[in-house]
Amino acid sequence: MKKFALVVGASGAIGNAIAKRLAFDGWSLYLHFNGGRAKAASLTEELTKLFPEQEFLLVQADFGSEEGAERLASQIYSLKAVVFAGGHSFYGMLEDTPAIEMDKLWRVHVQNPLRVLALLSPKLRKNDWSHVLFIGSIWGETGAAFESVYSAVKGAQHAFVKAYAKEVAYNHILVNAIAPGLIDTSMNGHLNDEEKQALYEEIPLARAGKVEDVANLVSFYLSGQANYVTGQIIRINGGWYI
Numbered sequence: 296m297k298k299f300a301l302v303v304g305a306s307g308a309i310g311n312a313i314a315k316r317l318a319f320d321g322w323s324l325y326l327h328f329n330g331g332r333a334k335a336a337s338l339t340e341e342l343t344k345l346f347p348e349q350e351f352l353l354v355q356a357d358f359g360s361e362e363g364a365e366r367l368a369s370q371i372y373s374l375k376a377v378v379f380a381g382g383h384s385f386y387g388m389l390e391d392t393p394a395i396e397m398d399k400l401w402r403v404h405v406q407n408p409l410r411v412l413a414l415l416s417p418k419l420r421k422n423d424w425s426h427v428l429f430i431g432s433i434w435g436e437t438g439a440a441f442e443s444v445y446s447a448v449k450g451a452q453h454a455f456v457k458a459y460a461k462e463v464a465y466n467h468i469l470v471n472a473i474a475p476g477l478i479d480t481s482m483n484g485h486l487n488d489e490e491k492q493a494l495y496e497e498i499p500l501a502r503a504g505k506v507e508d509v510a511n512l513v514s515f516y517l518s519g520q521a522n523y524v525t526g527q528i529i530r531i532n533g534g535w536y537i
């Protein structure tokens with residue numbers, strides 16, 4: 296029987312790498328996108344050609360609204376794993392963060408992923424083992440100046456992981472978060488080369504992480520070799536902020 300995972304944010308940089316890695320591992324995938332249909336469609340086409348025995352299904356939803364979350368859940372049939380790799384950041388002082396932006400950060404990172412999960416949990420409970428993984432952030436653990444609201448929503452994701460892991464352990468649903476440090480994606484587009492270099496000097500491994508670094512860790516979690524790990528926030532950060 297095909298094993299299906301939902302990758303939320305598969306059209307994004309980290310989500311795209313996760314989708315490719317999970318396809319390589321033999322998963323069939325629901326590939327979620329919001330904007331960027333062309334990119335998501337070409338990923339689906341590429342994976343279908345490479346892995347014809349597996350299924351790759353595109354699902355669109357805006358996590359800015361509850362209807363989007365509900366529509367996404369209604370398109371999912373069989374499911375063994377969910378990886379939440381969507382989201383956006385906002386860089387600025389708290390007093391310069393518009394209320395509408397705060398609301399959006401909360402909805403996209405917390406409220407609607409949790410709503411999706413609530414709707415999908417009966418499907419996850421049907422399996423011998425299932426996995427829920429959030430791509431959180433080290434800022435959710437340490438906090439970051441000028442990203443205070445983003446840090447707050449990432450911290451909320453991490454707190455949820457710890458709580459929900461306890462709630463569904465009985466059903467063999469494992470719930471964890473991977474908390475990246477600096478990963479080389481357009482989410483860090485606000486940094487110029489000089490600023491990036493200054494950050495690399497702070498990071499013991501002296502570089503930004505690659506999207507594949509995150510995808511490899513996701514692959515390990517979902518491989519069945521980490522089935523005694525739940526409720527954990529695993530930092531992937533080159534030794535930065537430990």
Ligand SMILES: NC(=O)c1ccc[n+]([C@@H]2O[C@H](COP(=O)([O-])OP(=O)(O)OC[C@H]3O[C@@H](n4cnc5c(N)ncnc54)[C@H](O)[C@@H]3O)[C@@H](O)[C@H]2O)c1
Pocket residue numbers: 303304305306307308309310328329330331356357358359379380381382383384403430431432433474475476477478479480481482483
């Ligand atoms: N890049 C980093 O350095 C870094 C570090 C720590 C954590 N993260 C987290 O990793 C995740 C992926 O980041 P990325 O760097 O790949 O970013 P990205 O911008 O490349 O991808 C973000 C994805 O989120 C989706 N998305 C954004 N708004 C949405 C909405 N309203 N509804 C539905 N989907 C929406 C986009 O469509 C896209 O697929 C995010 O949760 C981010 O917070 C990134």
